[in-house]
Amino acid sequence: MIKVAVFVSGRGSNLRAIVNYFKLNRQKVSVNLVISNKPDCPAFNFAQENEIQTFVVKSKNTNKSFSWDEILNILKKNEIDLIVLAGFLKKIPNKLVKEFRNRIINIHPALLPSFGGEGMYGMNVHRAVFESSAKVSGATVHFVNEKYDEGKIIAQKCVDISDVNSPEEIAERVLKIEHEILPAVIEKFADNKIQIENNRVILK
Ligand code: GRF
Numbered sequence: 001m002i003k004v005a006v007f008v009s010g011r012g013s014n015l016r017a018i019v020n021y022f023k024l025n026r027q028k029v030s031v032n033l034v035i036s037n038k039p040d041c042p043a044f045n046f047a048q049e050n051e052i053q054t055f056v057v058k059s060k061n062t063n064k065s066f067s068w069d070e071i072l073n074i075l076k077k078n079e080i081d082l083i084v085l086a087g088f089l090k091k092i093p094n095k096l097v098k099e100f101r102n103r104i105i106n107i108h109p110a111l112l113p114s115f116g117g118e119g120m121y122g123m124n125v126h127r128a129v130f131e132s133s134a135k136v137s138g139a140t141v142h143f144v145n146e147k148y149d150e151g152k153i154i155a156q157k158c159v160d161i162s163d164v165n166s167p168e169e170i171a172e173r174v175l176k177i178e179h180e181i182l183p184a185v186i187e188k189f190a191d192n193k194i195q196i197e198n199n200r201v202i203l204k
Helices: 013-023 042-049 068-077 094-099 122-132 167-190
Strands: 002-008 029-036 053-056 082-085 104-108 136-143 153-160 194-197 200-203
Touching: 002 013, 002 042, 002 167, 013 029, 013 042, 013 167, 029 042, 029 068, 029 167, 042 053, 068 094, 082 167, 104 167, 122 167, 136 167, 153 167, 153 200, 167 194
Parallel strands: 002 029, 002 082, 029 053, 082 104
Antiparallel strands: 104 136, 136 153, 194 200
């Protein structure tokens, strides 16, 4: 069984998808920690309702919060195997990336390497996709490295958006895919079926 920490900042639909997916498969993946920079976000409330241990990472106006060094210690003490960024809006410090190299994954709501980078999150992404007039979009799960959205791609799935009338419609279609591929990648990780060969990520 692997122990997972999920980092969140918002609505928490991906956290929900992960928790629900592994409810039936608890012996494989256990979501042990949820960490947020926003203690009042719906994702954090969901974690608390589901009796998952929560921690707040320090941001300007939160008290009872932890520094990144303290978060690192908490992750180690809880023997976390995998960190999942599911709508987490802060940059992961390099020290943490280094300690958890190839053990931090992020879900991005577009087909990387397009429509990524600093400031490309949430509706900003879908608006940019809409304005580009792209005919497909999708979701990407990738490893997290020191640069925004630049780690190696683990999995992607695309969706036809040729008939959409708004960025919101794109968001809706992409979110459905996110909820499919993120738990699937976590399961692959738990089964040790994600390998790096010739500098490429291979799913076995
Ligand atoms: C998702 O679209 C995810 O791809 C992005 O932020 C959004 C989070 O949504 N990184 P939710 O909080 O999981 O509902």
